Amino acid sequence: xxxxxxxxxxxxxxxxxxxxxxxxxxxxxxxxxxxxxxxxxxxxxxxxxxxxxxxxxxxxxxxxxxxxxxxxxxxxxxxxxxxxxxxxxxxxxxxxxxxxxxxxxxxxxxxxxxxxxxxxxxxxxxxxxxxxxxxxxxxxxxxxxxxxxxxxxxxxxxxxxxxxxxxxxxxxxxxxxxxxxxxxxxxxxxxxxxxxxxxxxxxxxxx
Amino acid sequence: xxxxxxxxxxxxxxxxxxxxxxxxxxxxxxxxxxxxxxxxxxxxxxxxxxxxxxxxxxxxxxxxxxxxxxxxxxxxxxxxxxxxxxxxxxxxxxxxxxxxxxxxxxxxxxxxxxxxxxxxxxxxxxxxxxxxxxxxxxxxxxxxxxxxxxxxxxxxxxxxxxxxxxxxxxxxxxxxxxxxxxxxxxxxxxxxxxxxxxxxxxxxxxxxxxxxxxxxxxxxxxxxxxxxxxxxxxxxxxxxxxxxxxxxxxxxxxxxxxxxxxxxxxxxxxxxxxxxxxxxxxxxxxxxxxxxxxxxxxxxxxxxxxxxxxxxxxxxxxxxxxxxxxxxxxxxxxxxxxxxxxxxxxxxxxxxxxxxxxxxxxxxxxxxxxxxxxxxxxxxxxxxxxxxxxxxxxxxxxxxxxxxxxxxxxxxxxxxxxxxxxxxxxxxxxxxxxxxxxxxxxxxxxxxxxxxxxxxxxxxxxxxxxxxxxxxxxxxxxxxxxxxxxxxxxxxxxxxxxxxxxxxxxxxxxxxxxxxxxxxxxxxxxxxxxxxxxxxxxxxxxxxxxxxxxxxxxxxxxxxxxxxxxxxxxxxxxxxxxxxxxxxxxxxxxxxxxxxxxxxxxxxxxxxxxxxxxxxxxxxxxxxxxxxxxxxxxxxxxxxxxxxxxxxxxxxxxxxxxxxxxxxxxxxxxxxxxxxxxxxxxxxxxxxxxxxxxxxxxxxxxxxxxxxxxxxxxxxxxxxxxxxxxxxxxxxxxxxxxxxxxxxxxxxxxxxxxx
Numbered sequence: 001x002x003x004x005x006x007x008x009x010x011x012x013x014x015x016x017x018x019x020x021x022x023x024x025x026x027x028x029x030x031x032x033x034x035x036x037x038x039x040x041x042x043x044x045x046x047x048x049x050x051x052x053x054x055x056x057x058x059x060x061x062x063x064x065x066x067x068x069x070x071x072x073x074x075x076x077x078x079x080x081x082x083x084x085x086x087x088x089x090x091x092x093x094x095x096x097x098x099x100x101x102x103x104x105x106x107x108x109x110x111x112x113x114x115x116x117x118x119x120x121x122x123x124x125x126x127x128x129x130x131x132x133x134x135x136x137x138x139x140x141x142x143x144x145x146x147x148x149x150x151x152x153x154x155x156x157x158x159x160x161x162x163x164x165x166x167x168x169x170x171x172x173x174x175x176x177x178x179x180x181x182x183x184x185x186x187x188x189x190x191x192x193x194x195x196x197x198x199x200x201x202x203x204x205x206x207x
Numbered sequence: 208x209x210x211x212x213x214x215x216x217x218x219x220x221x222x223x224x225x226x227x228x229x230x231x232x233x234x235x236x237x238x239x240x241x242x243x244x245x246x247x248x249x250x251x252x253x254x255x256x257x258x259x260x261x262x263x264x265x266x267x268x269x270x271x272x273x274x275x276x277x278x279x280x281x282x283x284x285x286x287x288x289x290x291x292x293x294x295x296x297x298x299x300x301x302x303x304x305x306x307x308x309x310x311x312x313x314x315x316x317x318x319x320x321x322x323x324x325x326x327x328x329x330x331x332x333x334x335x336x337x338x339x340x341x342x343x344x345x346x347x348x349x350x351x352x353x354x355x356x357x358x359x360x361x362x363x364x365x366x367x368x369x370x371x372x373x374x375x376x377x378x379x380x381x382x383x384x385x386x387x388x389x390x391x392x393x394x395x396x397x398x399x400x401x402x403x404x405x406x407x408x409x410x411x412x413x414x415x416x417x418x419x420x421x422x423x424x425x426x427x428x429x430x431x432x433x434x435x436x437x438x439x440x441x442x443x444x445x446x447x448x449x450x451x452x453x454x455x456x457x458x459x460x461x462x463x464x465x466x467x468x469x470x471x472x473x474x475x476x477x478x479x480x481x482x483x484x485x486x487x488x489x490x491x492x493x494x495x496x497x498x499x500x501x502x503x504x505x506x507x508x509x510x511x512x513x514x515x516x517x518x519x520x521x522x523x524x525x526x527x528x529x530x531x532x533x534x535x536x537x538x539x540x541x542x543x544x545x546x547x548x549x550x551x552x553x554x555x556x557x558x559x560x561x562x563x564x565x566x567x568x569x570x571x572x573x574x575x576x577x578x579x580x581x582x583x584x585x586x587x588x589x590x591x592x593x594x595x596x597x598x599x600x601x602x603x604x605x606x607x608x609x610x611x612x613x614x615x616x617x618x619x620x621x622x623x624x625x626x627x628x629x630x631x632x633x634x635x636x637x638x639x640x641x642x643x644x645x646x647x648x649x650x651x652x653x654x655x656x657x658x659x660x661x662x663x664x665x666x667x668x669x670x671x672x673x674x675x676x677x678x679x680x681x682x683x684x685x686x687x688x689x690x691x692x693x694x695x696x697x698x699x700x701x702x703x704x705x706x707x708x709x710x711x712x713x714x715x716x717x718x719x720x721x722x723x724x725x726x727x728x729x730x731x732x733x734x735x736x737x738x739x740x741x742x743x744x745x746x747x748x749x750x751x752x753x754x755x756x757x758x759x760x761x762x763x764x765x766x767x768x769x770x771x772x773x774x775x776x777x778x779x780x781x782x783x784x785x786x787x788x789x790x791x792x793x794x795x796x797x798x799x800x801x802x803x804x805x806x807x808x809x810x811x812x813x814x815x816x817x818x819x820x821x822x823x824x825x826x827x828x829x830x831x832x833x834x835x836x837x838x839x840x841x842x843x844x845x846x847x848x849x850x851x852x853x854x855x856x857x858x859x860x861x862x863x864x865x866x867x868x869x870x871x872x873x874x875x876x877x878x879x880x881x882x883x884x885x886x887x888x889x890x891x892x893x894x895x896x897x898x899x900x901x902x903x904x905x906x907x908x909x910x911x912x913x914x915x916x917x918x919x920x921x922x923x924x925x926x927x928x929x930x931x932x933x934x935x936x937x938x939x940x941x942x943x944x945x946x947x948x949x950x951x952x953x954x955x956x957x958x959x960x961x962x
Binding site: 014034 | 581
């Protein structure tokens with residue numbers, strides 16, 4: 001047997017599917033895919049995915065744990081919901097894609113530099129801090145995500161938009177320092193902490 | 208036979224009176240049609256119209272009725288008079304509905320109507336009132352061949368309907384393959400779990416039914432006779448033979464599983480842990496709800512791979528080219544055997560296309576819900592590895608060659624029909640072997656393959672001239688009018704049901720058995736009244752031949768699609784009237800034209816063709832003869848008329864029972880007497896035939912392919928004769944074909960044979 005085959009030997013077993021069912025949001029739907037390919041054909045980003053949803057499902061069932069979880073593919077989903085609308089088996093494909101991405105991220109094996117992952121993290125940290133998005137801070141963090149010079153450049157490019165918003169009072173220049181957020185932020189932080197605890201326990205992330 | 212007294216009745220309803228000069232038609236019927244009684248009526252199909260005809264039959268001695276009104280396909284029940292020969296002149300659908308009402312067309316439309324009157328009267332004069340078939344049999348008992356689920360269902364259904372049944376089973380017990388199943392694919396809501404086969408109950412019912420006589424360990428060594436009067440020799444294993452009489456036969460001889468040992472590359476025969484689906488049923492049966500153990504060492508199976516389409520849907524030598532239809536559902540069911548017992552067992556179904564017909568889709572979903580894994584892939588090889596079996600396959604979604612390990616591999620092999628001997632293929636093969644030219648040899652090769660494949664023993668051992676079993680269509684399955692009339696075979700009174708006629712699952716076999724039982728009942732009832740079976744159900748006419756004119760050429764006995772004609776010692780044809788379907792293919796075949804029916808003969812049609820008025824060659828009025836099959840082409844033309852699609856008013860349409868009944872003399876005569884073009888319209892031929900009489904259309908096409916010589920002798924252009932396959936739905940195409948011919952004639956000119 002060749003080395004390649006050795007690596008494949010334990011595939012086409014149920015182990016990874018069971019893991020997905022237990023730990024991924026809506027993961028229990030993966031087994032219901034009938035491989036028609038309508039999701040892949042309906043996705044506006046279809047040609048750009050390395051593994052379109054149909055393939056992701058086939059890979060899960062084939063037990064390709066690393067390939068799936070380290071993939072950039074499910075991070076491509078823009079939540080347009082075309083696939084969900086069209087899936088003849090009514091799989092919540094969008095949710096599964098996000099579920100897989102989240103699971104990979106929590107495991108720490110999601111691609112580190114994936115822009116969607118990074119944006120999502122910035123967004124989450126932003127909103128979790130005060131309970132409301134600080135738009136100015138979010139934009140600035142986003143501009144400077146790829147380095148200082150890039151940030152300056154993007155900032156200058158967006159200057160006319162910013163000024164326009166300022167003029168129509170859609171942007172508060174002091175918001176960066178005086179962002180109010182919700183009342184009783186401490187309670188929100190407590191709630192989130194508890195939610196993490198529960199999830200970690202259920203999914204086995206707890207240390 | 209009493210003198211013929213023709214009564215012609217011309218209807219003026221439905222606009223016929225406004226469009227046509229009926230007074231002139233009356234004159235034609237009297238003078239040219241020689242009708243003794245001619246009457247016009249405002250509305251012939253109403254009560255007074257029908258009374259008028261009835262009165263003439265009763266009091267004026269009218270015994271031949273010509274109804275010049277609508278198509279023969281409408282008001283058939285209204286214009287149905289006992290002991291009277293009826294012909295119909297189609298003035299409505301055939302004339303006024305397909306021609307324009309323009310004033311300048313009035314003349315040619317009137318000529319068309321006049322010709323139909325002439326034709327109707329001419330046909331009537333040559334017709335006779337059919338006597339009933341004198342050789343009828345009254346036996347209504349049914350023979351069911353095969354004691355599997357199909358045979359048992361057919362027997363119980365026939366018995367429930369009040370008919371005695373004789374059931375013959377080759378093996379020592381009833382139930383067939385169904386009895387060997389652990390459970391069956393569900394046939395009812397919610398289609399989620401394998402269910403009990405119910406076969407034990409069915410067998411109990413059969414055994415306690417006093418209308419059903421069961422013969423086990425028996426085969427049929429001879430079948431002779433005809434519907435209503437079959438004589439069957441039933442021989443037991445021990446060698447004793449009993450002769451039984453039955454009226455109809457249901458052939459439910461089922462299938463043999465494809466021999467998986469022909470698939471060594473899938474591990475069959477090499478490892479005990481590679482089984483076919485029936486092998487797995489045995490294992491499941493033995494486990495009886497407990498863990499299924501693998502055959503090699505009795506270890507509990509922890510992982511199983513199902514290989515779909517094993518040795519089928521394949522173009523490899525010796526494998527089955529077709530899909531057996533049930534195997535996907537069966538594998539779904541078998542995967543559930545494992546998952547239901549222990550949800551930790553890995554079950555992987557490797558398929559190229561998963562086909563779960565009907566409610567199988569719900570069943571498939573249920574299996575997915577249970578965690579059965581379905582992988583789209585093509586299995587190349589199954590080998591024995593260190594720890595078990597290795598299934599090497601190409602994953603068709605991920606596009607890579609991979610290996611799955613398993614304790615047990617189940618091969619979904621196909622069904623091979625137990626359909627007996629394929630006589631037609633044998634004859635073709637023999638002819639090919641004797642042929643000199645390459646083309647004939649090549650054509651024969653396919654036939655040779657057909658002969659070698661089933662290598663069957665005869666099931667029915669018919670004493671028919673055309674061979675001992677039902678003819679085959681493709682891949683060794685019985686020819687059973689696949690498209691239009693599923694249970695009809697090419698042997699009258701013998702109906703095939705179940706996987707002998709096409710691959711199928713239990714649910715379909717049960718439905719098939721019920722249908723075939725009903726058809727067999729219809730056949731014995733018709734036979735007891737001397738009437739034809741489907742599709743001319745109820746027809747009392749039957750073929751006769753003039754012995755002194757017969758040249759013993761055997762064409763009728765060879766070409767009869769239903770093997771109804773045998774040969775006597777002097778090699779004259781022997782017509783078995785009860786086996787005859789009344790298509791007239793023998794009549795079309797006969798080169799000396801000695802075969803006829805009382806109400807349908809070379810004369811009845813020939814005289815219609817000849818008895819029209821031919822305008823001289825300077826009038827520029829061509830005449831086109833359309834010989835249209837009454838099953839599809841004629842209704843298509845009728846429907847075209849209902850939609851007011853027009854075709855040339857120079858057309859004269861003659862309905863025929865089947866294109867097969869067309870004797871080439873009609874075409875020759877038509878051209879000789881001055882027709883400018885002839886069109887034959889029949890049903891689709893070939894493997895996907897829709898011909899009601901199976902071979903009629905094909906034979907007609909073959910005969911007409913040789914018409915060129917005749918045309919050359921007459922110095923006529925080949926374009927003047929066309930043969931088409933027309934479907935009943937071709938309501939736009941059929942008129943278009945006629946108009947095409949009219950254009951062709953305009954191009955090449957009128958026939959030079961007008962006088």
